[in-house]
Amino acid sequence: MDFIVKSGLPEKQRTACVVVAVFEPRRLSEAGEKLDQASGGRISSIIKRGDMEGRLGQVLLLHNLKGVMCDRVLLVGCGREREFGDRNYRKVIETVIKTLHDTGSMEAVAYLPELNVKGRSLRWKLTQFVIDTNNALYRFDELKSKKETVRRPLRKLILAVPSRRDLTEGEHAVLEGMAIAEGMRLTKDLANLPGNICTPAHLAEQAVRMADEYDSMRAEVLDEAQMEELGMGALLSVAKGSEQPAKLIVLEYRGADEGDKPIVLVGKGLTFDAGGISLKPAQHMDEMKYDMCGGAAVLGTLKAVAELELPLNVVGIVPSAENLPDGKANKPGDIVTSMSGQTIEILNTDAEGRLILCDALTYAERFNPEVVIDIATLTGACVIALGREASGLLGNHSPLVNDLLGAGRESGDRAWELPLFEEYQDQLKSNFADMANVGGREAGAITAAAFLSRFTKKFRWAHLDIAGTAWISGDKKGATGRPVPLLTRYLVDRAEELEHH
Ligand code: BES
Ligand code: MN
Ligand code: ZN
Numbered sequence: 001m002d003f004i005v006k007s008g009l010p011e012k013q014r015t016a017c018v019v020v021a022v023f024e025p026r027r028l029s030e031a032g033e034k035l036d037q038a039s040g041g042r043i044s045s046i047i048k049r050g051d052m053e054g055r056l057g058q059v060l061l062l063h064n065l066k067g068v069m070c071d072r073v074l075l076v077g078c079g080r081e082r083e084f085g086d087r088n089y090r091k092v093i094e095t096v097i098k099t100l101h102d103t104g105s106m107e108a109v110a111y112l113p114e115l116n117v118k119g120r121s122l123r124w125k126l127t128q129f130v131i132d133t134n135n136a137l138y139r140f141d142e143l144k145s146k147k148e149t150v151r152r153p154l155r156k157l158i159l160a161v162p163s164r165r166d167l168t169e170g171e172h173a174v175l176e177g178m179a180i181a182e183g184m185r186l187t188k189d190l191a192n193l194p195g196n197i198c199t200p201a202h203l204a205e206q207a208v209r210m211a212d213e214y215d216s217m218r219a220e221v222l223d224e225a226q227m228e229e230l231g232m233g234a235l236l237s238v239a240k241g242s243e244q245p246a247k248l249i250v251l252e253y254r255g256a257d258e259g260d261k262p263i264v265l266v267g268k269g270l271t272f273d274a275g276g277i278s279l280k281p282a283q284h285m286d287e288m289k290y291d292m293c294g295g296a297a298v299l300g301t302l303k304a305v306a307e308l309e310l311p312l313n314v315v316g317i318v319p320s321a322e323n324l325p326d327g328k329a330n331k332p333g334d335i336v337t338s339m340s341g342q343t344i345e346i347l348n349t350d351a352e353g354r355l356i357l358c359d360a361l362t363y364a365e366r367f368n369p370e371v372v373i374d375i376a377t378l379t380g381a382c383v384i385a386l387g388r389e390a391s392g393l394l395g396n397h398s399p400l401v402n403d404l405l406g407a408g409r410e411s412g413d414r415a416w417e418l419p420l421f422e423e424y425q426d427q428l429k430s431n432f433a434d435m436a437n438v439g440g441r442e443a444g445a446i447t448a449a450a451f452l453s454r455f456t457k458k459f460r461w462a463h464l465d466i467a468g469t470a471w472i473s474g475d476k477k478g479a480t481g482r483p484v485p486l487l488t489r490y491l492v493d494r495a496e497e498l499e500h501h
Contacts, residue, residue, distance in 0.1 A: 001137065002156045003130055003178065005170035007163055010068070010111055011038035015158065017061075017072040017105035019096055021115055022047065023081040024054035031111035031160070032075070038067040043075070055079060056088055059099050072105060078115070085118040086412055089125070090132050097136040097154065104152040111160045113170075122166055123173040126159055128412070130177025131485065133157060134185065140192040140478060179307035180488050184481030187293070187300030191471065191479035195272030195289045200239075200247040200320035203269055203292065207249045207299060207318070214306040216255060222248035232359040234338040238352045239321035241276055241329025246321040248360065249295070253302055253314040261370035262313035263491065265302075266360045268353045268376035269295025269320030276323045276349030277331050284473070291353070293470035293479060294375035295320060301487040308488075310495040315367050319360040323352045335433045339363065340455055345433035353378045354437060354451045361455040371400050371460045373490075374452065375483060376467075381444025383468035390416040391469045391483055394449040395462030404462055407490035413482050415464060424450045 010018050010031045020032035026047045028036055036043040042065055046052070052060045058077030065073055076096050079088050092112065100108050113125040120128075137154070141147045161170045190198060190206060204221040211219035224245050227236055232248070239246035249269065252262075270291035274280060280288065295318035302316045330336075330349045337343050339362040344355065353376050364372050382392040391408070393415040395401040401417055408415040427439030427447045435454065439447030449463045469482045 001133065001154070003174045004156070004158045005126065005161055005167055005174055006109070006158050007161050007167065010035050010109070010160070012069055013109045014069045015107050015109050016070070017074050017100060017108040018068070018070040019074045019076060019108055019110040019112060021078045021092070021112060022052050022054040022075050023078050023084070026052070026054055027081070029111065029115060031114070035065070035068055035073060039065045040067055042066065043073070052077065056091060057095050059095060061099070061103060070109070074099060074108070084116065086120065089115070089117045090128065090412070093129055093132040094136045097133050101137060101150060101154040106152050106154060107156040107158070108154065109158040109160055113159050114162045122161065123169060126170050126173035127177040127180070129159055130174055131181050131184070134181035135481070138185065138188060140189065142189070176308065176492065179304040180485055182307060183300035183304030183484045183488060186303050187296040187484050188479040188481045190296040190299065191290055191293045193289070195322065198289070198292065199244045199271050200269065200322065201244065203271065203295060203318060203320050204247040204249050207251045210299065210303060211251060216253055216306050216309070217302070218252045218254070220250045222250070230363070231337065231339045233336040234344055234355040235319050235321065235359040237330050237334070237336045237346070238323055238355050241324040241326035242322040244271070244322045246319070248363065249318040249320060251299065251302055251316040253305055255305070255309060255311050256313045260313050262315045262367050263494065264315045264317060264364045264367055264369040264372045265298045265487065266317045266357060266364060266372060266374040267294035267296070267298035268292065268357055268374075268378065269318040270353060270356065271320060271322050273323045273350070273352065274325060276329050276352060277325050278348045278350040279325055280350060287471070287473060287477070290471045290479060291377050292320065293377050293466060296479070297375050297466070297470070297482070297484050297487065300481065300484045301491070304484065304488045305491055308492065310491055311498065312491060312495050314491065315369070317360050317364055319356040321356055323349070338455070342435065342454065343433040345430040345436045347436045348438045351437045351448070354448055357452060358455040361452065365458050369459050371397070371462070372456065373404070373462050373464065373487070375464045375487070377470055378465045379445045379448045379467055382465040385418070385445055386416055386468055388468045388472070390414045391486070392445050392465035393417045393462060394420045394446065396420070396453060396456060397460035397462070400460050400462050403493070404464070404486065404490055407493060408486045411485035411489040413485035415483070415486060418446050418449070420446065420449055420453060
């Protein structure tokens with residue numbers, strides 16, 4: 001999809017379709033008024049007849065209007081103007097894109113970014129338009145033998161801005177949106193692949209490929225022997241029940257001076273989580289192919305960063321393994337020694353994410369990080385606590401947590417903080433090892449983070465539990481690409497902050 005930013009009169013656009021808003025009740029937007037005047041009041045007379053109230057999500061496609069240069073005009077209902085915020089703006093984009101794609105307009109000029117969206121800048125409106133367009137058109141049909149084809153698909157979108165002075169900023173916003181959308185696409189594609197294809201080796205190969213593609217990136221993949229050498233007993237123990245060897249994927253992006261401390265992203269890359277000997281119930285177990293969404297989001301974010309050539313150093317670390325039951329698998333009661341030297345009693349083999357993450361977090365120390373952020377589909381408890389709207393966020397450094405909360409609000413890819421009081425550590429006591437890998441039923445998302453916090457004492461750290469936000473269940477099952485928007489926004493903000501100093 002091509003995006004172009006342009007300023008100009010709606011009646012003068014020589015294109016397949018011009019898109020304008022109608023607010024409830026029956027009120028044309030500014031661009032709509034101009035079209036109406038040029039067409040001698042045709043649009044307002046159609047609206048008066050009652051064909052378009054302006055309710056959110058309504059659409060009306062008009063053909064052959066006199067006095068305007070486009071083939072069609074698409075009126076889209078935007079609801080009440082004073083209720084027009086993020087949520088309605090984004091719904092309108094989705095409706096518009098699906099309608100255009102379905103009705104033969106291969107190109108369109110949208111007069112939507114100039115609408116007033118509560119509290120949002122032009123930059124935000126354009127970036128979001130590009131992201132939501134890509135989301136609306138996303139299909140995962142790699143593994144269908146017959147692909148659905150659209151005879152006249154939408155190919156080019158022209159986003160209208162109020163004035164010529166907005167063009168430079170507008171183009172920049174579009175590029176940012178495209179980079180984020182590409183990162184999300186990579187994340188979704190990897191996540192939607194099934195466990196028999198997307199193995200730890202496959203994930204590693206994607207990282208190596210990405211490093212080949214960008215001069216700014218370098219990949220390294222550690223195999224089991226190298227991890228053994230490093231003493232990663234916790235990570236390796238998870239892979240023991242699987243035929244698929246574990247990998248530790250390290251992807252380094254260099255956009256700043258060699259000496260600049262990197263931001264390190266650590267993503268859980270469990271390519272399938274059956275629970276191990278503590279086997280999960282059969283229902284919905286297929287969804288555990290998504291247990292690598294944290295890792296996929298790290299790769300997706302690094303892609304966006306490389307596309308944007310951000311002046312930062314960023315390191316991605318993805319511990320990757322498969323958690324299956326087997327004669328060789330971890331058993332409840334087993335005790336393993338992590339790379340940090342701390343011992344762990346595995347009371348539940350299904351709490352495997354923290355076992356692979358803890359060694360990856362210890363490994364992160366060698367990069368002398370500015371901050372470390374881990375991203376993981378870590379607990380069902382987080383889904384119970386926050387549902388599918390917000391990712392769980394916990395950390396040991398409140399400025400970092402606040403920056404991430406802000407990036408979540410800014411990108412609409414929101415996170416919500418949970419407490420990490422010292423008292424929660426008591427739930428991880430073990431009679432036989434330094435700690436247990438589970439802390440009981442209560443506060444499950446928090447005790448998982450409390451476990452990780454024992455491996456992050458040497459740096460500023462935050463943890464995003466994306467178990468509820470990384471994919472959608474039910475008949476629209478699929479990966480969401482979150483939290484690539486949040487993470488990219490955080491990194492763009494860091495880069496802009498540096499520029500201003
Ligand atoms: N990958 C799961 C977490 C998960 C569950 C994500 C459901 C998305 C939806 C994780 O490895 C896991 O199994 N966690 C256990 C931890 C428990 C044994 C302490 C859980 O949440 O049940
Ligand atoms: Mn598990
Ligand atoms: Zn898991």
